[in-house]
Amino acid sequence: MALAQQRSKEQSIAWYRDHVSSGKAAFFARYDMEFIPGRREGVYLWDLHSGRRLINCHCNGGVFNLGHRNPAIIDALRQALDDWDIGNHHLISHQRAALARRLAELAPGDLPYSVFASGGGEAIDLALKLARAHTGRPRIVSARGGYHGHTGLALAAGDAAYRAPFGPMPPGFVQVPFGDIPALATQIDHDTAAVILETVPATLGMPIAPPDYFAELRALCDRHGALLILDEVQSGLGRTGAVWAIEHWRAPGQGGTVVEPDILVTGKGLSGGVYPIAATCYRPELNHFLHDNPFIHISTFGGAEVGCSVALAVLELTADRAFLKRVRELAGRLASGLEQLRDRYPETLVEVRQLGLMMGLVFPNETCGPLMTKLIYEEGVLAIYANNDQRVLQFLPPLIMSDLEAEETLAALDRALATLSMLHGWRILH
Numbered sequence: 001m002a003l004a005q006q007r008s009k010e011q012s013i014a015w016y017r018d019h020v021s022s023g024k025a026a027f028f029a030r031y032d033m034e035f036i037p038g039r040r041e042g043v044y045l046w047d048l049h050s051g052r053r054l055i056n057c058h059c060n061g062g063v064f065n066l067g068h069r070n071p072a073i074i075d076a077l078r079q080a081l082d083d084w085d086i087g088n089h090h091l092i093s094h095q096r097a098a099l100a101r102r103l104a105e106l107a108p109g110d111l112p113y114s115v116f117a118s119g120g121g122e123a124i125d126l127a128l129k130l131a132r133a134h135t136g137r138p139r140i141v142s143a144r145g146g147y148h149g150h151t152g153l154a155l156a157a158g159d160a161a162y163r164a165p166f167g168p169m170p171p172g173f174v175q176v177p178f179g180d181i182p183a184l185a186t187q188i189d190h191d192t193a194a195v196i197l198e199t200v201p202a203t204l205g206m207p208i209a210p211p212d213y214f215a216e217l218r219a220l221c222d223r224h225g226a227l228l229i230l231d232e233v234q235s236g237l238g239r240t241g242a243v244w245a246i247e248h249w250r251a252p253g254q255g256g257t258v259v260e261p262d263i264l265v266t267g268k269g270l271s272g273g274v275y276p277i278a279a280t281c282y283r284p285e286l287n288h289f290l291h292d293n294p295f296i297h298i299s300t301f302g303g304a305e306v307g308c309s310v311a312l313a314v315l316e317l318t319a320d321r322a323f324l325k326r327v328r329e330l331a332g333r334l335a336s337g338l339e340q341l342r343d344r345y346p347e348t349l350v351e352v353r354q355l356g357l358m359m360g361l362v363f364p365n366e367t368c369g370p371l372m373t374k375l376i377y378e379e380g381v382l383a384i385y386a387n388n389d390q391r392v393l394q395f396l397p398p399l400i401m402s403d404l405e406a407e408e409t410l411a412a413l414d415r416a417l418a419t420l421s422m423l424h425g426w427r428i429l430h
């Protein structure tokens with residue numbers, strides 16, 4: 001860190017521009033948002049050179065659920081480094097086994113097996129491969145405007161805007177509007193391998209599905225022999241006040257049991273913000289394929305053993321009842337603060353979408369999301385608009401945020417909304 005600080009900001013930016021991404025360097029210069037993360041701790045990030053401080057309500061979509069450099073997570077990584085390294089991805093691994101076992105204990109349903117990946121896209125790809133191999137069917141149904149990563153099959157299941165420049169995609173992918181059961185019913189047939197959905201689609205601006213949506217979807221899948229894949233890369237691991245977001249959707253008339261997916265994908269927060277790891281967790285019925293073909297899917301870094309130790313520590317903190325209760329408490333506190341802001345700026349903050357600490361603030365038009373990103377940045381908060389619905393600002397505070405920090409965040413939001421409202425009142429935002 002000291003060495004980096006000796007370099008000027010201009011030097012860091014020039015190196016980044018010349019060797020990493022000239023496009024991103026130009027983008028951040030254009031909006032005067034050349035923040036370079038340096039020191040980081042809890043909910044805060046400090047600029048490497050200026051020391052300017054931001055509250056991180058972007059959290060890389062959940063990577064920093066437990067805050068930056070959470071001491072328990074750093075400890076787990078340090079201890080793991082005393083004994084382990086990445087391990088060998090072909091051999092039997094105690095750490096991978098221990099993590100898969102813990103995931104199985106916490107899973108929403110009977111998902112005893114996990115395949116590990118180094119990122120969410122890779123884990124989604126495996127989910128889709130497994131669905132096709134198990135069913136022998138080609139068709140994959142996903143949500144229009146959903147996001148599952150930028151790797152091969154994940155990209156094919158995602159938004160058209162990210163696919164268009166890259167030529168022909170694998171065939172068999174169709175998309176329907178999120179939250180629309182009749183639309184799903186027209187697309188699920190005897191050729192359908194799986195329906196894949198984010199439980200709460202973040203890049204689509206956090207729409208919250210109706211209470212019966214996932215139960216009806218589960219029934220549709222069962223009727224046609226299709227699998228249900230839930231992408232909980234962002235929504236899982238405590239973000240919504242439950243370990244998994246799907247726990248909020250229960251099947252009617254079955255004692256209110258949780259809707260169970262056939263495959264669940266987790267990532268981001270599983271890393272504790274310090275060691276990349278993701279997982280594809282799946283039902284026993286699907287295991288025959290990987291049992292017969294154990295080397296057909298390989299990831300050198302997937303389930304790196306030091307990463308497994310970190311992920312186990314993440315699960316220990318996340319599954320704690322008191323921790324989840326506190327997440328719900330904080331969500332309630334932010335909900336009432338946001339309600340007051342809605343009363344104060346009814347024409348600008350037109351809707352608040354919220355499930356626990358997974359929040360989307362909806363503004364009147366698509367200029368407003370990007371503009372709010374900038375306005376709130378100027379007020380000391382990092383939060384980024386939803387790319388596939390730019391009316392929405394994604395609002396994802398770290399789950400460990402204190403009441404005081406929540407007040408500080410709401411005050412910053414208040415100031416940013418005052419400016420947005422003024423601009424909106426002048427009718428210059430369309």
Ligand SMILES: Cc1ncc(COP(=O)(O)O)c(C=O)c1O
Nearest residue numbers: 119120121147148149198233234
């Ligand atoms: C819901 C969801 N699924 C999958 C991914 C892909 O994860 P990764 O970037 O680790 O490949 C993301 C990343 O933003 C995501 O938000």
